[in-house]
Amino acid sequence: MLSQLVFGAELAYGTMLYYLVLFLVLVLLIKVFAWKPINKMLNERTQQIVSDIDSAKQKHQEADSLAKQRQDELNKSHDEASTIITNAKQAGQKQQEQIVSDAQSDxxxxxxxAHKSxxxxxxxxxxxxxxxxxxxSIEIASKIIQKELKANDQKALIDSYIEGLGKQNESR
Amino acid sequence: MNDKISTFFLGGLTFNIGNMVAATVAAAIVLVIVVWLSRNLQVRPTSKKQAVLESIIDFSNTTTRGSMSDSDAASFKLYGFVLFVLIFVSNQLGLMLQVDVNGVTYVKSPTADPMFTMTLALFTIALSHYAGVKKLGFGGYFKNTYLEPFVFWFPLALFEEFSNFLTLGLRLFGVIYAGEILLKLVGGLAFSNGIVTIIGLAPIELIWQAFSIFLGAIQAYVFVTLTSVYINGKISAE
Structure with a gap:
């Protein structure tokens, strides 16, 4: 028999049929019980990795924009602070000048x-x-007119008047 | 190999019970291992068995893909995976366990049976032709397979298809069958003359077993690689 010579045994076609069915059943069972869960898991993994990358990118952008916003706000508050300080300085300067000029005018x-008074x-x-x-002068004139004066008498008279003047001034 | 086989006839077909039992055992082992490994899969793997399973699938996918494009290879990944694991387990089975009942071997490497390897080869060749027709249409498939590069190439192409089928199956069968024959010969010799030959031949048996494990793994890889090559040859117009 030819098959006996080639393969060392008689070819068992029934066994071949059995192998075909066995292999098909094995493939089917593995597909149902192993391949599908594996593929499902692998797809989930792919999706998760993709979404992780996407969300990481988004978070990165958000962080960037937040940092920028914060920087802007910081710059703005710096500006505001310097404006406030400048304003305060100006106001202070003005007030100082006002006070000085007021004091001067006062x-x-x-x-x-004082000069006026x-x-x-x-x-x-x-x-x-x-x-x-x-x-x-009127008194002196009236005295002169009333009495002739002597040189000596005049001295005493004048002194007495001056004394009288002083008394008058004191009494005033 | 025992000369004695147990067969029965049904509808004019010969059924070899020993080989059928061996193939069923191998398929059952594959199914149990793969299904056990694929329980409780996590998107983020935490268990060692998931890592093992993913490594095997990764390897078989890479091998199946060969030089095919990703979209072409997608539908053959399951086939390549089952083929690789089944042939690997079948090759190793006979090295570890041989169960004889009344002189008939029931548990052995099913790949030491030519019908088993030829069945797998038939699957691969049929699948490659089917894929060719599906991808290129029947006209394109026929022209690509049989009339390239010249029209008068037809007889050679026809012969090539037949020889592809034969070599694919017989290569695997030959390697595993020869391995088992040699194992049995060395084993028989070891037990022939008492303790002296047992001790003397144990290292040789050990070395040959180790080499057979290596050969079994290589042959599983070669079979899947050739499957990929044949399918790729059918679906890509040269």
Whole structure:
């Protein structure tokens, strides 16, 4: 028999049929019980990796924008702070100048008033003195007219008048 | 190999019970191992068995893909995986366990039976032709397979298809069958003359077993690689 010579045994076609069925059943069983869960798991893994990469990218962008926003806000608050300080300085400067100028004008007013009152007093004193001198002259003139004066007497007379003047001034 | 075999006839077909039992045992071992490994799969693997399973699948997928494009290879990955694991387990089975009952071997390497390897070869060749027709249409498939590079190449191409089928199956059968024959010869010799030959031949048996494990793994890889090559030859127009 040819098959006996080639393969060392008679070819058992029934066994071959059995092998075919056995192999098909094995493939089917492995497909149902192992291959499908494996593929499902592998697909899930692929999806998870993809979504992880996507979400990481998104988080990265968010972090970038947040950092930028924070930097902007920091710069803005820096600007605001310097504006506030500048404003405060200006206000302080203004107030200082105001106070100084007020003080100066007050001092000027006080000085002016003092000058005025001194002038007034001087005028008053002058006027009084004028009156006094006029009165005195009138008195002196009336005394001279009333009495002839001698040289010696005149001395005593004048002294007495001057004394009288002093008393008058004191009494005033 | 025992000369004695147990067979029965049904509908004019010969059934070899010993080989059928061996193939069923191998298939059952494959099924149990793969299904056990694929329990409780995690997206983020934590268990060692998942790592083992993923390594095997990764290896078989890479081998099946060969020079095919990803989309072409996708539908053959399951076939390549089952083929690789089944042939690997079948090759190793006979090295570890041989069960004889009344002189008939019931548990051995099913790949030491030519019908088993030829059945697998038939599957691969049939699948490659089917894939060729599906991809290129019947006209394109016929032209690509039989009329390239010249029209008068037809007889050679026809012969090539037949020889592909034969060599694919017989290579695997030859390697495993010869391995088992030699194992049995050395084993028989070891037990022939008492303790002296047992001790003397144990290292030789050990070395040959180790080499057979290596050969079994290599042959499983070669079978899947050739499957990929044949399918690729049918679906890609040259």
């Amino acid at each position: 001092a000027q007013t006080i000085k002016d008033n 001194i002038e007034q007093e001087r005028q008053d004193v002058l006027a009084n003195t004028k009156n006094d001198v006029a009165n005195l």
